[in-house]
Amino acid sequence: MGGCRKYWWTNLIYVNNYVIDDETCMGWSWYLANDMQFYIISPLILLPFNVFAGAACGVVFIAASTAAIWVVDVNHEYSAQAALPFAPPPKDANFTKNLYVPSYTRIGPYVLGLFAGYLLYKTSCKLRIPKAINILGWFLSFSLICTVIYSPYTDGQSHMLSIKESAAYFSFHRTGWGLAMSWIIVSCCTGHGGWINELLSWSGFIPLSRLTYCAYLIHPLIMTTFYMCRRELTYFTQFELIYLFLGHMTMTYGLSFIVSLVFEAPMMGLEKAVFRKGGK
Structure with missing residues (x-):
């Protein structure tokens, strides 16, 4: 956690914090920095x-x-x-x-x-x-x-x-x-x-697609919490992996829905209101 306390500010300016210290908080957010850098250029x-x-x-x-x-x-x-x-x-x-x-x-x-x-x-x-x-x-x-x-x-x-x-x-x-x-x-x-286009265009994917950003941030937390709470070694079988995959996915998207409603959706609504007002 020392890296998190020291380099927390790198997340705010989209600097690739993992390259600086691999013990930063939410270390998987390194790709957000990559994406922003690509967007800038x-x-x-x-x-x-x-x-x-x-x-x-x-x-x-x-x-x-x-x-x-x-x-x-x-x-x-x-x-x-x-x-x-x-x-x-x-x-x-x-x-x-x-x-x-x-x-x-x-x-x-x-x-x-x-x-x-x-x-x-x-x-x-x-x-x-x-x-x-x-x-x-x-x-x-x-x-x-x-x-x-x-x-x-x-x-x-x-x-x-x-x-x-x-x-x-x-x-x-x-x-x-x-x-x-x-x-x-x-x-x-x-x-x-x-x-293939009909499959990829299935309307059932739309709600999930709107939760992908929150899912990206939450998914590693779900997996880390699960494995840190285990009291015995995991014997990996095909059934075990399928079960863990479905469990992690369900928990991730369930929590992502709540986080999106509490944080992401209000901010998007506020952003639309501000820009609409500015446009007038």
Whole structure:
């Protein structure tokens, strides 16, 4: 808790407090700082004098991020399979601070999201995609998703990644995932998503989507409280994991609903009232 008392102010100005001290209060809020930093620099991509300049700026951000991740990983020898007992040891134990949390390692998907949003805005979600291109896009997007998920998998020591292979994985896996998600969003928003769009557009997701921010803040507290209150070791089975997942999810969204009603909804109403009054 010493870090929390010392660096509490970093949350107020969206500085990445986890990089400063990994014992800060609500340590998982580090991504809020990343998101705000990306938001601040987004005009460099969205508001240049022409589309090509903005695209070039975005490509530069992605290329710089990719290069930085590669250099950091090769120098520190972090393995993409570090969770495995027979993974090669890194040079230090600062993976989270050096490669997981910093904003420069996560800007790629954000830039791709800006590109996708700009495309949908300029076309008013009426982009015509030929059927063959649409099928190819879905195939490639699912291939990227599977590659990102299953590349580090191994059932033994037969598929251990080298340091350079791990560096390549860390350098491209988030951007690749963001590219796949961008295609899914563009295809669904332009009417080319088929049954996947119908599933993702289900009205039942709307209430849950409005609670995601509160759920993001509350979820780690629920899990921490649960595990800290246990008096015996957990024997993890498939049933145990499914039960814990459903329990944590139910508790998280239940409390998120209360927190949203007490704090978030009144503040949003106040914000609308202030800006509406200012507009008049």
